[in-house]
Each structure stands twice: as structure tokens, then as C-alpha cells.
Amino acid sequence: MSMYKSGLEMFRCALRSTTLWKRDSSIWTQTSLCYKSRSFAASSQLWRKRIQGHTLKQVRYYSQSGHDVLNAQIKQTPASTETSELLDKAERTPFYSHLQNCFCPTDVLDTLKQFPVSQQLISSIFTRIWESTKKMTDEQRRCELRLMFDHPGFEEVCERAATDAWRMRSEDLAYTLLAIVNLGVSQDTRVVQTLLRVIQERLNQFDIRSLSVLAASIREMENCRNVQALREAFRLLLKDRIPEIQSVVVLQSMMRAVGKNSPVHLKKQLATKTLSLADEFSPPNTQYMFSSLAAMGLNFKPLLDVCSKNIAENVHEFPFGRLLSVLKSCHELRYRNYTLFSSVSEYMTSTFDMWSNKQVILILVSFEDLLFRPAVLLDAFAERIIQKPDSLTLKDLLSVLKVFSLLNHDLKEKKTEFVSSVVKVLESYLPKMSPTDLLKAVYYLALLEHIPQTLIDKLLQQETLDQIQKGKQSNKVQRWLHTLDLCLRLDQPPLRSSFRSIPDLHFTVPAHDVPVNQEMLSAIRGIVGNAAVQDSVLEQSIYFIDCVITLPHPKEETCSLRAEDSGSPECARRIAVVCAPPTSFCFGTTHPRASLVIKLRHLGKLGYKPVLVPVHELNSKTEEEKIQMLQKLVFPAQESSGTQEILNNSPKEE
Template identity: 35%
Template sequence: MNNKAHSLLLNIRQLSTSLPRSRVLRIYPLGFGRPEVVHSQWNPRNSLLTGFDEGLRLSVRYLFQGISKSVDGCTQTKGISHAAVFKCDRVLCPRRFSSDSEHSLVSDGTSDRVLMKVNFHPTSSEDVLTRKARPTPVNHKKLAQECNSLSDVLDTFSKAPTFPGSSYFLAMWTIAKRVSEDKRRFEIQLMFSHPAFSQLCEQMMREAKIMHYDHLLFSLNAIVKLGIPQNTLMVQTLLRTIQERINECDERCLSILSTVLATLEPCMNVKALQEGFRILVDQQVWKIEHIFTLQRVMKCIGKDTPFALKKKLEMKAVKELDRFSVLNSQHMFEVLAAMDHRSVVLLNECSKAVIDNIHGCPFKVLISILQSCRDLRYQNEDLFKSIADYVTTTFEIWKLKQVIFLLMLFENLGFRPPELMDKLMEKVVEDPGSLNMKNIVSILHVCSSLNHIHRGQNREFLEAMTSALTVRLHHISSENLLSVVYSFCLMNYFPLALINQLTKKTIISELLTSGDTEKNIHKLHVLNTCLKLDENAHYKAVHIPLPQLPRPPSHPNDTVAEVLSHLWEGEGHFSRNVQLPHNYHIDFEIRMDNNRTQVFPFSGVDAPSAPHMQRVAVLCVPKSVYCLNSSHPRGLLAMKIRHLNAMGFYVILIHNWELRKLRMEDAVAFVKAKIYSDETHPTTDTTV
């Protein structure tokens, strides 16, 4: 008997020492091997410290419990229950035991496959009870359904801490998202003061190195969203661990990491993680299969990313254009704006998709597209017109503030949608009382900046706006009052009640000493000029003492000067950079007869008498002074033309962008036609 026991122990020793451990037991996250050792009071730290050797030793001891009840006095340890579910991926031993067949596990004739099918069942009632109490990984979705508050989640954790700790943070963030903002702040305060919170944070740090990478990213996102300070040890530990394990990042993790980086504040670890993220994207960009993942990565990559990486991402997106859905096309504008990368190819193709599917497009998406076009300096008249027409045809379903916000973006882009603006003006005439102060200021700013005049109800519109402002006259702030009066001046309309209020000494003093004083001084100068030069301004007795504005910078316009010199064989027939009263400046002045058929020199000897002479102001203007792709002048240019006419000038506009394309002979003919023609300045849209 002693020889047989000795032989059996020898085989056990060979089993535990000669085999690679990774082949004997399957290692599960957090160092748990099966069979697991379940204590009466489970502690994650104990499980973390439970080594592979102990698990193997206890498992083998239980394995032979049913065969030999006592081997050299070795009996089952009290106080520990062994859940005997001994699973393995391969045969336990490459060879068969050579001991006596009576006491061997499997005889020499038994195959390896039969060995894997051997099952041992516990006979102890204590084993059955403790096996049922064995902790299982907690599911954050189920936990969020069972708990009503963040404190409930922490209470559950304190009763029986279970792997993984990230599930508790995910459950708390799920609960926090579904409550109001005020209640969320209160719940987060209770979370910080809960006694189990520190214990959960410690467990989270311990598990960081063994947790699945995507769970690690999800938990960091939840932790930051819950308001846990980023400079805490736990958050910095997670950041550092994510850096160290970034090579585990697959396409799904790239998408999650993109979202996480967008929520983090700048710090050394975040900066290092962003650099690692860019290197990883540079390596994996051609392997990305999902378009939304590609767009998330592009959005997260940042404006300060090297141009080469931006170009590579652009090429990948262009390659995948055939797979773009409507949502992908709509989202691409925001993505490129976040990258600060103006890809005309992508923008043009996505614009076509947006135009073809404009009906039903949500308001937020329309706003995002227009804001991105503004940031990228991308002007697509077809796209803007499609959006404006869609809002015009569905005008009744939109809120007034939505239409106003849309028009503010159009104004910023220099695009004038006349039909939509007419609809808005008609709505204002019908119900001026529905407007608040912010709406009034915005509407007047858009109409005056784009120089829009309603052909049928312009007077009624201006009176309705004045009426709405007069009711609030003593409650309007000084800056808002100045803004609305300035807009009225651009539209050549002068409400006396508002001007009387604005020109009070206390209001003027406040405007000159607070807020954006430089901008306020410019607007007050415009008011002064309009009151003196415009025929409709009957309130001419007012003079507002203001500091002198700096002279505007003069532009050489050498090309136009050279053209005029070729036209009249010298510079004696025109004057350059002429400064006029009221801070006006013109590029060139020409003296002609009243019929504008003859040009007089500036020598003064041959100059005709004043009644027979016409002063001509030549202005060299850029595209920005017109509405997009039209010859409709914007508000400031229209006012300047009006005031130059009042000072006795005939105004000729030379388009810089057209002149640059021409050779000298063609440029001379172009300017000559402008000077000697009888064209009038347009007040309505005409295509250039």
C-alpha cells in the first residue's frame, strides 16, 4: 500500500512541475483560474493575490479526493470550499500515468479525449452552498436597472465587491444620464461622500492592467463624465495604462478612444496619449472599415495635426465616398471643420448628397453644415440656396428663433436668400409682439447687413420694428439701442424716438466708456454722418461730440493706376487716395463733364467752371462687399454710395477680382467701358 501511495504522489508531483501552467488551466481576467476558491467573505484583493500555484495545488487535491480519501495524512483544508469545475483546453498531460492501474486516473489504453470528458462532482453539501454563492462578473446594464441612484450602486458594491469595477462606474453614469441636471449634481456629491467610493477607486486602479482595453476606455469616459477630477490618481493611472496598452487598440477601440479624448482636458498624460493616438491612426488608417469610425477619428485628430496625416485621412475618406450614407455626408462638414482641413473634393461631393436629400434634414444638422462652411471658408451657392428654399417652403413648421439663427449664419456667409427674408418680414408685420429684444436686434442686423428691402411691405416692416422697440424703450440696454439705430441708419430709416433716447449724454457717455468702445465709436460716427447727409434724416440739429477715428489704411491699387495711365497717357487726369469729410476715402477721383463724355485734367488751367463739371469717384472693391455671387451691394457699400452721391460724386465700381484676370489691353477696355457707360448701381440681385 505504501508503494502504491508513493507512486501516486510521484505522479502528482510530475503533473504540477513538468507541465507548462498555461496549458493546465485557462486563466481568466483578474487572475481567476478555474476551479475557483470561494471564501465566505470574498475580497477582490484576495482574488488578485491568489496565485496560479495555489489554484493548481487545491484543484489537484480535490481532484484526487474521490479516489484516495487519505494519502499520507493529507486531508481537505477546513474553511475553504473548492468549486470543482476543472476545465482545460488541452489534455492535462502529454503522457499517461505509469503507476499501478488500480490507482491511476486513466488506464494506459484510455485515449486523451476520454480523459478530457472525466467529470468529478462534489459530494459535500458545503461545496454546493458555496458554489452557489460564488461571485460572477457584474453586468452594468442590469445594475443600472436595479438601482435608482448612484449611492445604490455603491451600496451594492460595498456588500459584495465583484469584478470588474468598471461596471459600477458605467452603471452610475447610465443612471446619471437619465436624471435632471440638478439631481445629477446632488447625486454626484453623495457619490463622493459615500464610504465605498474610495474602495471602488482602489479596485479600479488594481484592475486597470488586466481589464479588457475597450472596458478600460469606457470606464475612463464614465469616470470623467461623472465629474471626478482629472488630476486625481485614479484618472491619471487609467490614462497611463491606456498609453502603455495602446497597441491593443483595434478599430472599435479607436472609435471609443476618439470619444474619450474629446472629453479630456489638456495635461501631460493626455498630450502623450494624443501623440500615441495619432501614431496609431497613421499606422491603421487604411485598415479602418466603418465610415463612422473614420469620421470619429478625423474629428478627434485635432487642428494641430501634421498636414501629411490630414491628407492621408482625406484620401481614405475620398476612397470611401461610394460607401457614404446620407448621414455620413451630412456629418462630414463638421468633421472637416474640427480638423481645420478644407477638402474641396469632399465638400463638393457631400454637398450634392445633402442637396439631394435636403427634405427632412434636422435643424441641428442644417446649422452644423452652415457653421462648418463658415469655419472652412467654403461657399457653395447651390447648397445655401437649397437649404434656404427648403426652409422657405416649410416655413410654418419652424420656430421663429430657428429661422433667425439660420439667417444670421447666411449673413455671416454673405448669402442673401430674398424669399426667406421676405417671409420673415411678413411674419414680423403680422405679429411684432412675438419678438423679444434679441430677435429684434438680430433681424435688423441681417436685413441691414445684406441690404434687403421688401418690395411690398418694407415701410410696414420698419414701422413694426420701431413699434416693438418703442414699447421697450426704457428697458433697452445702451449697446442694443445703438445696434438697432445703426441698423436703421444703414437702411436709410431714422426713428426719432429711438434717436432721441440714444443721443442723451448719459447714454453716449456709457457707450464711450464701457463695452467695445472702438466699435461703439464707429457706429456713432455712422449715425452722425447719416444725420448730416441723408435726405430722410430730419433730425439734423443733433451733433454728437466723438473722438476722431483713425484714417483707414490706403490700398495702392497700382494695377488700376497703371490702367488709367495707359488710358489717358499719364496721371494728370486722375487723383489717387482722396480723403473726404466724414472719414470717407475714395481710390481715384476723375473730373468729367455732366454727360460723362470728356475727362478734364487736374492742372486747373483747362478745368471748366463748376456747374459744368461732374466729380467721379472710382472705388476698387473686393467680392466681400457684395452678396454671394451677385452684384447686390451689402449694407456698408450701399450707404457709402448713397453718401458719395449726396456729396456730389458719381460712383464707379471696379471689381478687383475681374481686373486681375485681364491683360493690359483688355483691362484698359474694361475700365474705359466702366467710366464712359451710363450704368446704374443695382439694388436687387443680378448674377455676376
């Protein structure tokens, strides 16, 4: 006999030595189910009866306190013959017939008065109780569950489950735990803790199906000693069982169960196994794969690419809720796929009339989170808003302004009409708006170069500013106020002269800690020389410029080229070179987002000629190509007719 044990066996031995739970009077008084401890004498007397034809066996029984182990004598059923199986099935048929006719938990519990409860029936009882509540409304479910907890039969069946758990089959244990957890029974109760401990002891006996049900059970359970121990043992066992799994649904259930805290190699092992079954994916499998990977916190691109392709090719087969879930999972996983996003956008646009405002807004907000600009869908929704602006709630309006402003969507000739329609409805909600919502609305409108007089009047009232100042001073709020102040001072909207800036609220704008792109800086100095370049310039305490190139003005008749005059705005031109990361552009394009657009706009107002350099394009080029690219951007007069889209979107020198 080997004296060494496997890691799982040692882990199980350690689990046996831990206390099941400690009794806490404060917990038990608040728990909806409170089971009274049976005395040792009553328990032993109950189970000392001998039944003819059965043998007796000593088993461990955990008491409610968790410290005392009772030796109860229980019967061990002999191996069933074919005849006995038929007889048992015939005897159980009336019970199952009655069970299927029960449509609420109390009906199931009332049925137990007619039939004796055995360990073979416990799983079916709890499962039927849970299934009977699935189709109920929330209010009806709450009432039925309250009646269930007060029913004396529920305490009896829970007591029987805790007592007979050691004799139940693995599959019945898993289904019983799943039903009890979904019914909302507290984890601190004896029945739940006993089931958890028994499952720990018997985990090696669970087949793939039982493990899948167990995975669904422990996925939503809160951490406690027994749950955490079971999760660790589950992960250890799953590592060796993954090659046996041939069901996509089971694999997805396992993904959700292992969670984000599991080892990366286990997550990748599950994802790789699932990828090998990609040919068997059904539409629900494809959609749930995104949420399953999100539950693990694993961005497994090969698997996500396959699922994205399947959804893009069959997007019409997916209901709205599933498409929205896919987009939210993409955001959580930081995964972007242009083909997937485009197909969803085109599908929503082609079937636009069948979607409500709320559905369209939910999709657009998800797209904005993913930095994707669905231009055609935005145009269609803007047209609907222009026609029926009163159909939007305040929350809808704030979401609409956020999407259109942050994605920097240009409505062209429709812009004025769109903004006017939105502002008109916003003003009707003005008495109900909180100071923070008002600040959001004015900030988003300022990004669209429109600041309404009515809204800014309300925002700049001392009472409103005091409430904002007393609230949570997050970095986001500080940036909103600082940017809005710059819009008032630099954009100079047509407002009364008293509203040209925001009063000093003693906000401190967070310092910028952005490194300069050294490759770009070196190339620029090679083009214009070191003396003409100044790096790391911060304008208005918020706009970081990688480098400023100061060049003599080309019109010599306007000013002389003397060194002492070369720094003045009249005799020199300043070029602000701004390196922008991919997140500053809408995904898949070089269309700048609002934060970048307003920065370029204000730099132009401050006398700079802004030049935008996409970092991802610059890094993909050779040294010689980088110099050529920067020469064309800094000196566009020497550029060929094929001007890049970035320059077209950049503000021009006035």
C-alpha cells in the same frame, strides 16, 4: 537584437520616465473625489496572498504622490478554456441582469454590495452609471451626480479601477476612461491619471475600436502632462493605423480627437481616407463630416463638396439642429457652397409655417455670417414680422435688423411697413435697452435709411454717450458712431435741427491701409490720361476711393472749360472708382452688402459719381477685356443695353 528603436518606442520610453503627477494640497482639497493614500504595509499585505492555481508576477503600481513605485504581487489569470468561459459567463449573468435594472448612479453603486467587484466588471459599472444619467434633465443629473460622489461605493469602485487598471483589457480601459470623464470626475484625481498612464503604456495593443473610444475620451479633456503625452502618442500611432480603418464613424471620431494642433499631413490623410469611403456615407455621416473637419480646422474642399451635394439632394431628411450645425461649421471653415445654401433656404421657405421665430432667426444669422442672402426666406419672414411684431424679443429684433441691413435686402413696397413695425416694438423695449444695444439698433436702422426720433433722442443724451464712452472702445463701436454721424449729416433724415451730428467724443477712426488695385489704375490712366486721375483718396476719414477721375462737365453753356475752373463742382464732374472685393457682395451674386451700399450712397451725397468695380470679375479678364469693362463702367452712355446688375444697384448722380 537591433540597438535602434522606432520613434514611437522611444517616445514610450520617455513617457515611462516622467512623473505621473505631483501632489498638490490645494488641488486635492477642492477636488470632488479625494482618495486617501494607502500605506505600503497595508497595500503589500493585501496583495501578498497566494491563490492556488495562479502564478504571481511583479508589476509597477503608481502611488498617489507619483514618486513612489510599489511592488505589488497580483495574480495572472491563465488562458481561459472554453469551459471556463462558459462558467464565467454564467457567473456574470446575474450581475449584468441587475445592472440593466439600475436607472440612476446610486442604484448601480448599491448593486455592488451584492456582487464582488473585479477588473472585468469595472468598465461595465462606470458605463452603466454614465448611461443612466443621459436621459435625465440637467437639474436631476446634478442631484444624482452629487449623490454619486458622496456614495461610499463610488470611492471604492474608483479605488479598484486605479488598482486594477494594469490588468484591464484595452477595450475596458478605453470605455472606463470615457465614462469617468463624461461623469465629470476631475482630471487631477488618481483614478483618471492612473488610467491615462496605463493607456500610454498599452497604446500599441489598442485595436481600431478601442482607439475610437479613446479618441472620444481625450477629445474634451483639458491639457495636462499625461493628456498631452497621450495625444502625441495617439497621433503617432494613428498615422500608421489609418489605412486599416474602414468605418466612417471611427474616422470622424479620430478627426475630432487629433484636433487643430495636429500636423496638416495627418489631417489630410484622415480626410483623404474618409473621401475614399464617400459611397458609404449615411445622412448622419454627411452632417457630422462638417463638424469633424471643423474640429480639425481643415477646409478639405473635395470632401466638403461631396457632403454638400448629398445634403442639398436630401435636405428634407435633416432635422433643423443638424442643418444649423452644418451652416455654423461652414462659417468656421470659411467654406461656401451656393447649391447647399440655396437648398437649405428653399427648404426653410417651403416649410416656413413649421418653424418658430427663433429657428428662422438662427438660420438667417448663420446665412448672414456666410454672406448669403436668402431673398425669398427674408421676404416671408418680413411678412410674419409685419403681422405679429410683438412676438419678437429685444434680442430677436437686434438680430433681425442686423440681417436685413447688412445683407442690404430691399423689401420694396413693404419696407416702410416693416421698418415701422420693428421701430414700434423697439420703442417699447427702450427703457430696458443698454447703451450698446441702442447704438446697434440705431446704426442698423441708419443703414436702412431710417433714424427714428425717439431712439436718436435717447442715444444722444449725455448720460448715454458717457456710458458708451466709458465702455470698451472697440474699433467696431468707433466705426458705428462715425458712420451714424455721417448718416445724420449727409442723409439729412427728417429730425429736429439739434440732431444733425453726434457730439465729438474724441474717437479716433482707425487709419485705412488699403492698397490701390494697380492693374485697374493703369487701365484707367490709359483711358482718360494721367492728369485726370488721382489715386488713394480718403473721404470723411472712412471712405477709401481707389481713384477719382475729374472730367470737364459736358454742358459747355453752363461753364467754361478753362483750366482754372475745371476743378469746381459746377464745371467738372468727379467719378469715384471703387474696387470692391468679393466679401463686399452677397455670396454668389453682385448684390452689394450694406457697408458698400452706404459708402456709395454717401459718395453720391458728397458730389461724386460712384463707379463700382468687382475685383474678382476684373481679375478674371485679359488686358483688353479689362479696358473694355472699365470703359463701360466709367462711361455708361457708351454701354450696350445689357447693363450689369452692379450699375443698377449703385446710387445715381443727383
